[in-house]
Amino acid sequence: MEIFSLLGDGFAVALTPQNLFLALMGCFLGTLMGALPGLGPANGVAILIPIAFSLGLGPTPSLILLTSVYYGAMYGGRISSILLNIPGDEPAMMTCLDGYPMARAGKAGEALSLSGVASFIGAFCATCGLVLLAPQLVKIALLFGPAEYFVLFTVAFATLGGITSTNQAKSAFAAALGLGIAMIGSDSQTGSQRFTFDHIHLYDGIDFLIAIVGLFALSEVFIFLEHHRSGTGNTVTAPKVGRILPDFKMIKSCMPTIGRGTALGFFAGVLPGAGASLGSFLAYSLEKQSVDRDGKTFGKGDPRGVAAPEAGNNAASGGALVPMLALGVPGSGTTAVLLAVLLQLNITPGPLLFTKNPDVVWGLIAALFIGNFMLLAMNIPLVGLFTRVLMVPTRILMPVVAMISFVGIYSITGSTFDVMLMVGFGVAGWILRKLDVPLVPVILGILLGNQMEVNLRRAMTISDGDWSTLVGSPLAITLWIIAIAGFVLPMFFGRRMKARMDSSRHTDENGG
Amino acid sequence: MSDRIFGVFGLALALFYLWAASIIKDSFMVDVVGPRAFPYMVGTVLALCSIYFILRPDDEPAWPALKGFAEIICAAAVMLVYAWALPEFGFLISTVFATAYLTWRLGTLPHWALLTGVLTSGGIYIVFHLILGLSLAKGPLGF
Structure with a gap:
């Protein structure tokens, strides 16, 4: 029952007025960012990190603010999926399939409230799962030595492409690019200057925040410039929301669906390299398999088709926090950005976090519980507010986003060189996205590069230069097997999975 | 074609990276592996992936006009x-x-x-x- 007393302490941290206010702000901003197409959870958190940091917030308050944004974005993504048939973020893609037909049938309000409840249950159960599972994983993680950690990082990179990856060479290239960038600056072990070419701005290395904001937020602006150039009058009109109060009969009939979606989503979230998009996809397609085998109602506005993916993606976002907090190895893009938050605050996630900074971990978890209730309140009665924000045209919104990114980076670094570097990362991000090179491994490489190298060198120092120490324990060998399987399997299944995801989206769109 | 160009560019980057790694100076502190080993590994992965892009390019992406x-x-x-x-x-x-x-x-x-x-x-x-x-x-x- 130690967990309950720890959680109690966590609530004591989270219930201070400042932290409650930050959680509220985070939930609000997160829902907003999730709802706006093009601004996903990763972008939202990335833009806010430098701002939270230059506000001088402590570790726990910043984390509470930013994880509330993360949870909020997962809730918000569904709003534009349902009303406009444009997913607000990637995981909300599956919600379009049944949500938009429901909205067109005049049941937008029911769809929004049902998906709000489904999101709440998914996220709430996943947070409970996090409380139970993370401490167990920490116990395993305490057995890890430097060699095992090195292999664990390899696992993270090998599986990050995920099973929907079509070209593993591109994932590997992206990871190596990130690791290569991380090497710039003075070597942490011996102090030699590496790749700095006597350029004084590079002595401290490249700040990962610059890379993250450039690669995620600015490249999004470039993508918009490319596609929406000629779009002068693309003002979208959302259908009428209708009644917003939840229809309890409908929710009750969807309960088993929500339960299945939650379990699947949480599972997908904990696994490395899967994340929320896979969680919602699995939840939707398995639900369709089990209750609607002939495809009679799914894709035509079946409430269960709204509940399943929403429960799935919110459960996955909670599940993804398990490996991030317990091992310090994120499994998805957004959790990679949350890892950046921790590193920026000088907190090393992993088993030591639970013993050294229990107030941070449990305060964060308590804040997630509180944030969930806030989000439920915000997303059912107040959903009309967010639908109005969707009316702001992107041609005005995107420049504002770009400027806020600039403000964030300039306010922490105060250097023109760094801002220019961010623009460079933005252009590079645009090119890489065009070439189908994933950006998440680049970010993760920059974040984990130094730790990965330090662990390798420590392992070598302990073994006195004997490389076989990397396969020297059963744990390390198991991890190697996972890494190799995670890297090789997508080569066979990746194309098929991706094709299935795309085709299910297309046929359902045409059908609906 | 885009992937091939990207591969050539990646290969050039990898070679430059390996060269830049080879001129890292040792400092007065030393450890078993040294400051160059990990950059060499990273550079090798970059080079191998780039060669793969040249040999097996993906479909052409949709470039803007x-x-x-x-x-x-x-x-x-x-x-x-x-x-x-x-x-x-x-x-x-x-x-x-x-x-x-x-x-x-x-x-x-x-x-x-x-x-x-x-x-x-x-x-x-x-x-x-x-x-x-x-x-x-x-x-x-x-x-």
């Missing part, structure tokens, strides 16, 4: 100029023009774009500087 490219390059140039202008002219003035340019290029009429620029710049200044106390770039006029 020449006009689209010009658009991206101009936007990047405006952002670079903005970064340079921040300490020269201060946050408020620079941001008005940078925002106005981007909004204009995304399809707003010029005078509305300028108004959006003024509102965005002022709004960010009030929220982030006056309320939240972030330090923004100060020009010769003090804002």
Whole structure:
């Protein structure tokens, strides 16, 4: 029952007025960012990190603010999926399939409230799962030595492409690019200057925040410039929301669906390299398999088709926090950005976090519980507010986003060189996205590069230069097997999975 | 074809990286592996992947027309100029023009774009500087 007393302490941290206010702000901003197409959870958190940091917030308050944004974005993504048939973020893609037909049938309000409840249950159960599972994983993680950690990082990179990856060479290239960038600056072990070419701005290395904001937020602006150039009058009109109060009969009939979606989503979230998009996809397609085998109602506005993916993606976002907090190895893009938050605050996630900074971990978890209730309140009665924000045209919104990114980076670094570097990362991000090179491994490489190298060198120092120490324990060998399987399997299944995801989206769109 | 060009570029980058790794100087502190081993591994992975791109390129991505490219390059140039202008002219003035340019290029009429620029710049200044106390770039006029 130690967990309950720890959680109690966590609530004591989270219930201070400042932290409650930050959680509220985070939930609000997160829902907003999730709802706006093009601004996903990763972008939202990335833009806010430098701002939270230059506000001088402590570790726990910043984390509470930013994880509330993360949870909020997962809730918000569904709003534009349902009303406009444009997913607000990637995981909300599956919600379009049944949500938009429901909205067109005049049941937008029911769809929004049902998906709000489904999101709440998914996220709430996943947070409970996090409380139970993370401490167990920490116990395993305490057995890890430097060699095992090195292999664990390899696992993270090998599986990050995920099973929907079509070209593993591109994932590997992206990871190596990130690791290569991380090497710039003075070597942490011996102090030699590496790749700095006597350029004084590079002595401290490249700040990962610059890379993250450039690669995620600015490249999004470039993508918009490319596609929406000629779009002068693309003002979208959302259908009428209708009644917003939840229809309890409908929710009750969807309960088993929500339960299945939650379990699947949480599972997908904990696994490395899967994340929320896979969680919602699995939840939707398995639900369709089990209750609607002939495809009679799914894709035509079946409430269960709204509940399943929403429960799935919110459960996955909670599940993804398990490996991030317990091992310090994120499994998805957004959790990679949350890892950046921790590193920026000088907190090393992993088993030591639970013993050294229990107030941070449990305060964060308590804040997630509180944030969930806030989000439920915000997303059912107040959903009309967010639908109005969707009316702001992107041609005005995107420049504002770009400027806020600039403000964030300039306010922490105060250097023109760094801002220019961010623009460079933005252009590079645009090119890489065009070439189908994933950006998440680049970010993760920059974040984990130094730790990965330090662990390798420590392992070598302990073994006195004997490389076989990397396969020297059963744990390390198991991890190697996972890494190799995670890297090789997508080569066979990746194309098929991706094709299935795309085709299910297309046929359902045409059908609906 | 794009993937092949990318592969050649990646290979050049990898070779440059390996060369730059080979000239890392040892310091007075030493450990078993040294500061060069891990960069060598990273460079090798970069090179191998690039060779793969040259040999087995993916389908051609949907590149924008020449006009689209010009658009991206101009936007990047405006952002670079903005970064340079921040300490020269201060946050408020620079941001008005940078925002106005981007909004204009995304399809707003010029005078509305300028108004959006003024509102965005002022709004960010009030929220982030006056309320939240972030330090923004100060020009010769003090804002």
